[in-house]
Amino acid sequence: MTVLVLDAAQVHQLLTPEAALHAMREALAALAHDEVHQPLRMIVRPPAAAGLMGVMPSYRSGHEAAYGLKAVCVFPDNPTIGKDAHQGAVLLFSAATGELQALMNASAITEVRTAAVSAIATDLLARPDAGDLAVIGTGVQGRAHLRAMAGVRTLRRVRVVGRDPARTEAFAAEAAALLSLSVQACSSVAEAVDGADLIVTATTSAEPVLRRNWISPGAHINAVGSSVPTAREIDTATMAEASLFVDRRESTLNESGDYLFAAREGAIGPDQIRAELGAVLIGAAPGRTDDNEITLFKSLGLAVEDLVAADHLYREAQRHGTGTWVSF
Incomplete structure (x- = not known):
């Protein structure tokens, strides 16, 4: 099994503002048509920690069925040192076998899709x-x-x-x-x-x-x-x-x-x-x-926004030969 890895620059290359608009309309419509299973996000907030972690799973049914998971740390003071407040990864899984298909930079996906x-x-x-x-x-x-x-x-x-x-x-x-x-x-x-x-x-x-x-x-x-x-x-x-x-x-x-x-x-x-x-x-x-x-x-x-964005990125990376494919 091989897994696609996309860094922030590759996410920005493949998820253009125009492509993101199309993908997010697709995500919102899927949610409105009840094609999405999405639990509330789980927040891990240790009492003495500087930030928190959010875990966001989702599943989309239908022709474009897939599982997605975003694990993201939110550190509000990061902008003061020139870093995005959101740090983490988006994972894409096959709906047919459950195999991990991709690991992608969550900061870049969050930036564009939001x-x-x-x-x-x-x-x-x-x-x-x-x-x-x-x-x-x-x-x-x-x-x-x-x-x-x-x-x-x-x-x-x-x-x-x-x-x-x-x-x-x-x-x-x-x-x-x-x-x-x-x-x-x-x-x-x-x-x-x-x-x-x-x-x-x-x-x-x-x-x-x-x-x-x-x-x-x-x-x-x-x-x-x-x-x-x-x-x-x-x-x-x-x-x-x-x-x-x-x-x-x-x-x-x-x-x-x-x-x-x-x-x-x-x-x-x-x-x-x-x-x-x-x-x-x-x-x-x-x-x-x-x-x-x-x-x-x-x-x-x-989470469905991250899932649909990741699915788009996966297909575009295959089409353009972008990203790093690693054995897993």
């Missing part, structure tokens, strides 16, 4: 004329979301903000080169989101970074940074007033700090969730209903 799902949410939920973008967070996901947002909306203005002013300035310069337009580095979140109709929160903060009174009518928010019950980026007032869309309802009710903090404060309940994104994608649920409502997509990241 931004692609936000792009799908933006395409489905943001106003068609939205183009004033604010990105909160200057790490890997902030960078990936700049490109993803530009792929689904024509950007007129871009503002970015992070914890470190020097890093924010450098990030703005990098973004300007990437997007071929002017990008403003802001000194506060309030300044960055003033008048914005597209907002991305991609931070490692445990406390809210976005406040309701800063958000303009009709804005669409992609809340990406928090994926654990103990951290949130969005304040309670925003969670209560926004039209809330999620990648998966069960995951949100059990794993989303943005949701759970607001629920414990009595501001929202399960009925606040308008729909899963896959249901909107396949036409089973409505999206935005008017130009003035604030729509919010709470992204947790799903």
Whole structure:
């Protein structure tokens, strides 16, 4: 038996933003059509450790049947030393024999697929004329979301903000080169989101970074940074007033700090969730209903997204002769 190994550079080569959009639409539709078996992720959080480990298994049935498993460590302080907060691997297994088929860099897959799902949410939920973008967070996901947002909306203005002013300035310069337009580095979140109709929160903060009174009518928010019950980026007032869309309802009710903090404060309940994104994608649920409502997509990241991305990468690596094949 041989196993494919793909490093980060090879993942980026094969999982282009366009390919990721197609794969994530496929993953979300499969979930909406009940073709996915996906337990809640298991979190290993040792009391004195610097980070945590998440274990995310999934199975997809049908013609593209496969098993997948992502094991990822999340170290929130990694960006301060120039590393992605997410470190780990995605494993792909044959649905026919259970044999291991591939081992792939999880940081790169997470980076690309997360931004692609936000792009799908933006395409489905943001106003068609939205183009004033604010990105909160200057790490890997902030960078990936700049490109993803530009792929689904024509950007007129871009503002970015992070914890470190020097890093924010450098990030703005990098973004300007990437997007071929002017990008403003802001000194506060309030300044960055003033008048914005597209907002991305991609931070490692445990406390809210976005406040309701800063958000303009009709804005669409992609809340990406928090994926654990103990951290949130969005304040309670925003969670209560926004039209809330999620990648998966069960995951949100059990794993989303943005949701759970607001629920414990009595501001929202399960009925606040308008729909899963896959249901909107396949036409089973409505999206935005008017130009003035604030729509919010709470992204947790799903194991099926990693599985479908890995399956795509496996087939593309075979087709292009990319990667390292090792005996196992």
